[in-house]
Amino acid sequence: MEPKLGLPPERIARARKLAEQIVSPVQRFIDAHTTVTVERATLRLAGVDGADADGVPVPNLVVDQLKDRLEEGALKYYVNALVRTGEDVQGLNRRIAEGFRVDNLPMGDPEALEARAKQLVGAFAARVKGNRSHREAKLAKYHDRNHKPLLYVIVATGNIHEDVKQAKAAAEQGADVVAVIRTTAQSLLDYVPYGATTEGFGGTYATQENFRIMRAALDEVVDKQQRYIYLTNYASGLCMPEIAAMGALERLDMMLNDSMYGILFRDINMYRTFVDQKFSRMINAFAGVIINTGEDNYLTTSDAVEKAYTVLASQFLNERFATIAGLAPWQMGLGHAFEMDPTIPNGFLRELAQAQMAREIFPEAPLKYMPPTKFMTGDIFRGHVQDALFNFVSQMTGQGIHLLGMLTEAIHTPFMQDRFLALENAKYVMNNMADLGEEIAFKPGGRIVQRAHQVLEETVQFLESIEAVGLMDAIEQGLFADIKRPRDMGKGLDGLRPKAAGYWNPFEQYLTRELGL
Secondary structure (H helix, E strand, C coil), X not given: XXXXXCCCHHHHHHHHHHXXXXXXXXXXXXXXXXXXXXXXXXXXXXXXXXXXXXXXXXXHHHHHHCCCCHHHCHHHHHHHHHHHHCXXXXXXXXXXXXXXXXXXXXXXXXXXXXXHHHHHHHHHHHHHHHHHHHHHHHHHHCCCCCCCCEEEEEECCCCHHXXXXXXXXXXXXXXXXXXXXXXXCHHHCCCCCCCCCCCCCCCCCCCHHHHHHHHHHHHHHHHHHCCCCEEEEECCHHHHHHHHHHHHHCCCCEXXXXXXXXXXXXXXXXXXXXXXXXXXXXXXXXXXXEEECCHHHHHHHCCCCCCHHHHHHHHHHHHHHHHXXXXXXXXXXXXXXXXXXXXXXXXXXXXXHHHHHHHHHCCCCCCEEECCCCCCCCCHHHHHHHHHHHHHHHHHCCXXXXXXXXXXXXXXXXXXXXXXXXXXXXXXXXXXXXXXXXHCCCCCCCHHHHHHHHHHHHHHHHHHHHHHHCHHHHHHCCCCCCCCCCXXXXXXXXXXXXXXXXXXXXXXXXXXXXXXX
């Protein structure tokens, strides 16, 4: 898309440089630490799975055994147990579930451990590369069959088998992306449940078996519809890297994966979150997963007119954290939202300005645009109009991922027919104005251009203030979303560990090499 706003490139470059300077000291902290869930994710990449008779996942059992030795890396002790016992991965998993301990075995020959770990890394790499190849082949085969932007819908019944029915129906009605909402508060569980689940409140548990079931179901629709259907879940919360690991293994295509969302909106400790997001994003980068960031959430707690600059600032920071983790620009679904009070005069012009601004500043990113929710009242007729305006802006400004608004927002979890109407609305608007964005130019010095310039300049000033105090201090002071989070509080802090001098994580080493980090 041709630039239309005349944004000063030197101010955009200044914002990116500030983001680099802000992230740099945080990154040094990240590189010096691990967490319980990073270690569990590493075990999962090696094939550690299953649960004991009480439902405790085997990765948690291993990490709990090693709670005083995690600084060295949990995989060392697991691989040592493989070498010492002669078991394969499945056999050792069963024994651990039955009570076997890996923490009290004499350490074997380092070369034998390296050789066995190399086999595990190779098996993981082959599986994930195969998943990427499958996805890329389908996308190539059906290249022109997907809408742009991709139409994204949510299913959330609590029962994975009911989710399958709703997801397949949505895909057949025209959805390009299906996201399975997690059950309420799963992000605060420091473990991942095992197996298929049929109960959940406000969503369905994210488990590897649920991922497998939904991926298989959507694959049935792909060839029938001759469109690739993207599957999405949530690599966030206290098990962020583990969710990413399971998604990579089961060929999920998108993951909600933000660098600060858990800190601000789930009160997860900032140290824990920053460390976890790095490893999760390395896995997503290698797996070819498109991440979705959560800047839209800022506008649910802050005013969309006054605090628009916090959204853009967070996008710059998320971009920098993602780059450090190896994600390419085409994998960065940076988030924003259509969330202004509809009673404001010319609010639509501001929405259009900010969407166009994001598109021009991040030209290669498949931006994820979120629908109006904050000012949906339960009036389904006005709500449908609000969604139509949102659809208009998304198509005109070339957004990449478009989460459909529902006319019953603020009333109930969407029914199938609500999704159908949302899809019909979006398809109608986007088809009828498919090339309008190429025909429209903005008045120099007009309201739209002025708004975009204003937000960019406020963003640069905001990033300068963050750079002056440091990102962690800025979060403590409540500069993002008007929410204050102390660095020494929040959920999950006790799961943070400094890496020992001899820390061993062959998967992290492999990903670092493969991603050129």
